[in-house]
Amino acid sequence: MEPTVPVTKDGEEHAPLKRKSKVAGLLTNKKSLSLNLFAWLFLSPYLLFYLWFMLYPIIKGFIISLYQWTIGNERTYVGLGNYSAIFKDSFFWEALGNTVYFVVISTPTLVITGILLALTVNSGLKGTGFLRSAFFLPHILSISVISSIWVFVLQPYTGLMNSVLKTLGVTQEIFWLDSANLAWLSILLATVWWTVGFNMVLFLAGLQEIPDDLYEAARIDGANSWHCFRYITLPSLKGVILLVVVLQSIASFKLFGQSYLMTNGGPGTSTRTLVQYIYETGFRTNEMGLASAMSYVLFLVMVLFAVVQFKFMAKKD
């Protein structure tokens, strides 16, 4: 914050060379103070909310995870007892396994579908404006609406899907939500329909950043569409792809609404995700400490995943 050259009244009048540094000095001194203040002013509403609703709960959550606590009752300090209890809980491992399974099946699906839709919409053909809205539209609906729609479509005997299949000659009733594999497929289908529009928009922004002259030059050199895609589009989208993959896997780790509302974690507990198990532990069984500890384990797993992705994918640059 100290000006590099001391400024005096004399210096101002007699040394034109020093004049420049005086201005610079003022900037870093008085002006920057007020600029900083303004920056803080603009930041303060968000910062206040961030500290109060993000940072404070995160710290508080960790403290709670060290206690055995039901809201309304006294809490008892148990140290890392909740964490060791989690590691012995087979339901926790099952839920974590289910969650990772969903991350693995959903992330590639949603990233690739997102790119394909963005390419379609970006092709400049007729009707792409309509398609762009159509693909994005489900994203603005709430999860309860999305789940109701899909249960309505997929339910046996009266559902839309089976009725259509019946007219196509399928005689057997298909139970989309009642075997683990089909249930996952249904949840994936609903998730893609709901969220792929957002990925598409990100990719679309990336595509529109690519200068046209690159394609022009390639065409002159005799490149076909596949070459253009492989050697221009994909490398240019690298940054966006990394971003989408990381955002998508974090979102998939947090899967709750779709599986909770479509299958309620069933059949049995085969589609119960970690977030649902945390919810049940916290608000059905009222074990706040255990639930907080599980949240922290999930948090660590997600951090680990994100770090690996950044390392692995950014290395190629």
Added chain:
Amino acid sequence: MKKIKLVMVIMLFVLSVFTGCSSTEKTASSDASKNESGNKPVQLKYWVPFSGGDGDFMKAMVAEFNKTNSDIQVEMLNLKWEEYYTKLRTAVASKQAPDVAVAHTSKLGELAPSNLIAELDQIAPNAGIEWDSFNQNILNATVFEGKHMAIPLDTHAMIMFYNKKILGDAGLLDGDGNPDFKPGADGFIDFLKQVKEKAPADVMPFVGTSNGNVPFWMWWSLYSQMDGKLLSEDGKKAAFNNEKGKEALQFISDLVHKDGLWPKNVKNGGEIFAAGKGAVNFNGVWSTGTFEKNQGLDFGVMTIPQLYDHEATWGDSHTLVLPVQKEDDPKRQEAAAVFANWLAENGAMWAKAGHVPSKTEVIESEEFKSLEYRSEYVEVVDQVNFMPNSDKLFPIGDILRANFDLVMNGQASVEEAINKAEKEVNDLLSK
């Protein structure tokens, strides 16, 4: 400097907005109209978890109460069922609880030991509550260690709905228009087999949603007919892994898998029955309110048939509780109890939603008897076998539902499901 001052002013303004929001509530009620006696009416906050029709009926009751009682004014807040108890619990913990709230009898085992709700024995006499006037089966389920913890409003039980047209066409109704079957489990199965034989092919002889609550409530109804127990006396162990528990679940499983009377994996049992594609449906009393709105549906109701030793069914109650406040205000508590008692006394209004009133005199009133269907299943007030008090009753239900679902979709045998559920419940209770 001027700018810095401006910044400070804006900061102060921002801060005052954040801190100011807590004081607005009190000023809002200060100019409320005075009643005849010149006193300001007591303002009560009232929370309910009612979706759909229930919410509208309760809203009408609160409006009626506010109109007829000038001393007490009630403001109702209807919350989503899924988050209701979480919010109620956190509201009590953060000392912002409503004055009076709806709670299910099955939830009292969780609320009472956590000191979230006030005991009512001191308050009740002043508010004119006469415990004798309630049905004792319903009332007893709300008493903890000899203390009254809630004012019951109703009971809502599992009952049997049947399609009169389908059964009539198949010649399976007796002279009085009731379903004609012989007593006992075999008699009921034979009856459904005849429905399957004689009714059109697209009609389901028995229908209900195949996962979640319906199999669970059905199992509890049948198990209760054999005097089965859910938990041990001390509430620390599962007590349902026995012949009776398995027999009840086997009966349900056979309906689906052995006899093919209840199609597999139905997701919308009530809707299928309402659409006239199901002959018999086990469902909650509140479905009466839904089904009777269906013009084309000619249906009848009765209590769950006695398949085993005696009549019994699953049921729960809506009750009114007084959440614990920052500071006890006897006047407000008394007003809240007066309101709760009024709701119970006017249970005939509430019965429009399908629920059975908790007060004997209401059940015997002309107003209640004039409602169609309700009198056909009013005996449930004495048949309901409430689940035992446990602060883990909800998660125990989650375990049973998840395991019964596996029986229902054919992934587990009765034996496997009951064994697994017993182990999981014991693990839960030993935590």
